[in-house]
Amino acid sequence: MFAHSVGATRYVFSDLKEVLAKASPQRSGDELAGVAATSAAERVAARHVLADLPLRTIAAESVVPHEEDEVTRLIATQHDEDAFAPLASQTVGELREYLLAASSAELERLAYALTPEIVAAVSKIMRNQDLVAVAAMRRVETSFRNRLGGEKVLAVRLQPNHPTDDPKGVAASVLDGLCMGCGDAVIGINPVSDDVGSTCSLLYMLDEVHTRLELPTQSCVLAHITTTMAAIERGAPVDLAFQSIGGTEAVNRSFGIDLALLKEAHEATSALKRGTVGDNVMYFETGQGSALSADAHHGVDQQTIEARAYAVARAFRPLLVNSVVGFIGPEYLYDGKQIARAALEDHFCGKILGLPMGMDICYTNHAEADQDDMDAILMMLGLAGVNFIMGVPGSDDVMLNYQSTSFHDALFVRRQLGLSAAPEFQDWLEGSGLRDLGGLPKLERVGMLEHQLGDIAS
Amino acid sequence: MSETDKWMRLRAATPARVGLGNAGTGLPTDAMLDFQADHACARDAVHATLDTQHLADRLSRRPAAIVTSRAEDRQTYLRRPDLGRRLSEESAKSLEQTDCDIAFVLADGLSALAVERHAIPLLTALGAIEAGYSEAPVVIATQARVALGDDIGERLRARLIVMLIGERPGLSSSDSLGIYTTWHPHVGRRDHERNCISNVREPDGLAYPVAATQIDWLVKEARRLSCTGVSLKMDLPVAEKPSSLPAPENR
Numbered sequence: 001m002f003a004h005s006v007g008a009t010r011y012v013f014s015d016l017k018e019v020l021a022k023a024s025p026q027r028s029g030d031e032l033a034g035v036a037a038t039s040a041a042e043r044v045a046a047r048h049v050l051a052d053l054p055l056r057t058i059a060a061e062s063v064v065p066h067e068e069d070e071v072t073r074l075i076a077t078q079h080d081e082d083a084f085a086p087l088a089s090q091t092v093g094e095l096r097e098y099l100l101a102a103s104s105a106e107l108e109r110l111a112y113a114l115t116p117e118i119v120a121a122v123s124k125i126m127r128n129q130d131l132v133a134v135a136a137m138r139r140v141e142t143s144f145r146n147r148l149g150g151e152k153v154l155a156v157r158l159q160p161n162h163p164t165d166d167p168k169g170v171a172a173s174v175l176d177g178l179c180m181g182c183g184d185a186v187i188g189i190n191p192v193s194d195d196v197g198s199t200c201s202l203l204y205m206l207d208e209v210h211t212r213l214e215l216p217t218q219s220c221v222l223a224h225i226t227t228t229m230a231a232i233e234r235g236a237p238v239d240l241a242f243q244s245i246g247g248t249e250a251v252n253r254s255f256g257i258d259l260a261l262l263k264e265a266h267e268a269t270s271a272l273k274r275g276t277v278g279d280n281v282m283y284f285e286t287g288q289g290s291a292l293s294a295d296a297h298h299g300v301d302q303q304t305i306e307a308r309a310y311a312v313a314r315a316f317r318p319l320l321v322n323s324v325v326g327f328i329g330p331e332y333l334y335d336g337k338q339i340a341r342a343a344l345e346d347h348f349c350g351k352i353l354g355l356p357m358g359m360d361i362c363y364t365n366h367a368e369a370d371q372d373d374m375d376a377i378l379m380m381l382g383l384a385g386v387n388f389i390m391g392v393p394g395s396d397d398v399m400l401n402y403q404s405t406s407f408h409d410a411l412f413v414r415r416q417l418g419l420s421a422a423p424e425f426q427d428w429l430e431g432s433g434l435r436d437l438g439g440l441p442k443l444e445r446v447g448m449l450e451h452q453l454g455d456i457a458s
Numbered sequence: 459m460s461e462t463d464k465w466m467r468l469r470a471a472t473p474a475r476v477g478l479g480n481a482g483t484g485l486p487t488d489a490m491l492d493f494q495a496d497h498a499c500a501r502d503a504v505h506a507t508l509d510t511q512h513l514a515d516r517l518s519r520r521p522a523a524i525v526t527s528r529a530e531d532r533q534t535y536l537r538r539p540d541l542g543r544r545l546s547e548e549s550a551k552s553l554e555q556t557d558c559d560i561a562f563v564l565a566d567g568l569s570a571l572a573v574e575r576h577a578i579p580l581l582t583a584l585g586a587i588e589a590g591y592s593e594a595p596v597v598i599a600t601q602a603r604v605a606l607g608d609d610i611g612e613r614l615r616a617r618l619i620v621m622l623i624g625e626r627p628g629l630s631s632s633d634s635l636g637i638y639t640t641w642h643p644h645v646g647r648r649d650h651e652r653n654c655i656s657n658v659r660e661p662d663g664l665a666y667p668v669a670a671t672q673i674d675w676l677v678k679e680a681r682r683l684s685c686t687g688v689s690l691k692m693d694l695p696v697a698e699k700p701s702s703l704p705a706p707e708n709r
Contacts (some may be wrong), residue, residue: 028537124698162472169472176476331538365627366536366568394475401628411483447464
């Protein structure tokens with residue numbers, strides 16, 4: 001039992017799970033789950049309790065029972081007790097102060113010393129600027145056909161979705177994105193249909209684009225991982241294996257996966273050896289609220305569960321991980337303020353745990369959010385050193401029906417913050433005459449690319 | 459071929475907003491305002507109030523029952539999907555047992571506009587098909603989620619619920635109507651126990667006669683197999699594809 005007084009009122013919390021949930025900034029998903037603080041004073045009381053908790057107390061307690069959950073067991077296996085020992089008696093409040101003053105090298109050494117629950121805990125007592133400042137010190141580099149995550153690099157996933165998976169429609173969006181300097185993180189399509197045949201068709205098409213344009217980047221069809229494995233068996237050109245993951249065994253089961261399946265997919269994809277400068281072959285998406293949505297949250301707040309998903313991700317050395325932060329809807333993240341906070345938390349927690357964290361900065365039409373909110377999140381995450389963002393033509397995903405960042409947004413944030421594409425991709429852009437010295441798009445070069453693509457585009 | 463022509467051709471291949479041009483790194487003014495207009499339509503559709511009495515009047519001779527969920531306003535509805543799945547106490551009491559074959563529910567969902575525009579013409583298209591089944595009064599429901607149909611169906615003791623509900627508005631369509639069929643509706647039914655037809659709207663989505671044919675097939679199969687859900691879905695007859703979306707500049 002934990003307690004703290006604010007003013008004349010004493011607030012009592014029965015266990016760690018309750019402290020974590022009630023210390024979380026207000027969000028609709030925790031209210032829906034019935035685990036949120038019921039007043040602002042109770043919230044800050046929970047933060048005081050959390051700030052005074054020694055890290056060993058958090059490490060010793062499982063918010064999701066060990067015997068019921070393979071993610072909890074994975075977290076225990078990953079935890080580096082030797083690296084943790086010198087920190088164990090620190091409090092969460094002291095950890096916050098340590099993080100704010102730490103060097104890149106010191107932050108890097110924390111990745112396996114801390115557990116997801118500890119990282120989630122400290123994030124709850126950090127302001128937005130703290131989350132930006134610490135994450136910006138932590139670079140996480142990965143590679144496949146180019147090097148992502150380096151200093152002053154902001155990559156973009158080119159997301160050329162089409163409502164019927166039409167190859168020419170997809171090609172039109174790919175051309176638009178390339179002309180605007182996007183696609184270095186991955187050219188990644190969310191397919192309408194999850195069947196193996198159409199996944200293979202898209203994979204062959206993207207492989208042709210890659211070959212004809214000599215693009216130093218990777219492609220991915222974001223089908224279910226079992227579909228991708230079937231495509232590999234058929235000999236299709238798979239660069240990366242994609243999967244949505246969550247922070248409990250039960251939510252992963254609702255996605256039709258478990259750790260053994262991910263391992264199998266990781267091995268099968270690695271065996272293709274299609275990377276030229278590196279061998280990170282996994283792409284994971286996550287997002288707060290998925291566990292509650294699948295009734296698989298064990299009464300734990302949605303941000304703590306999200307941080308646990310990063311333990312799953314890092315077990316497979318991914319090239320790319322992003323939270324799809326505003327996609328889930330207002331019953332989990334109500335408005336622009338809640339989406340922004342969650343985006344900064346997810347990015348921070350992912351980075352501290354050693355993940356190449358990107359972000360799908362996005363919203364749906366029933367959330368209280370608009371382009372101005374996305375601009376603010378984009379700038380904050382740019383400052384925080386986010387590895388990659390999405391590039392959707394005109395921000396409008398015509399297949400998934402939500403709004404994400406656009407090619408224009410990517411140009412904007414790169415230019416404002418002095419960032420560029422992954423080095424190999426930047427060389428390609430310059431070699432193709434696609435960028436002038438000011439980094440502006442060269443839409444008039446579309447004809448040249450179209451010609452190189454030949455029958456794919458027209 | 460000029461640059462403009464090339465982009466015109468690429469734009470024709472996709473409803474995506476490609477080749478918008480640029481002003482510095484930003485969007486040209488027209489493209490920016492077009493997007494805002496589409497978002498505004500979607501937002502207005504989400505927050506529109508369904509005029510239930512007017513809808514009931516348009517049902518002409520069919521009897522109607524007007525109900526609401528436990529979510530008392532739009533903000534609560536958006537935050538608490540659980541409340542949108544249950545009838546308010548008063549509404550629950552107002553529905554009488556019918557032991558009917560089919561009950562239709564017209565629900566606002568996330569777009570009252572969709573129901574206002576497309577529900578009556580779709581019911582009319584269904585008219586000829588549905589003859590021969592015993593029917594409950596048409597239930598008009600506000601602040602409703604799909605699963606509110608389970609609570610309604612349980613109260614009516616209907617064998618099958620056909621729910622016409624406003625879908626989440628996208629930028630290109632703020633008035634798409636979704637149809638959900640649920641066999642033996644009762645509170646606690648899961649989503650995989652329903653069948654769904656999406657994007658019913660004219661002129662750009664699934665046309666009323668096509669949707670009506672599909673609903674007719676789902677109803678017959680549900681009655682034949684005494685179930686709805688994934689087991690039916692596989693055999694749904696292939697419909698004509700919805701006509702393609704207009705190019706961005708026309709939206």
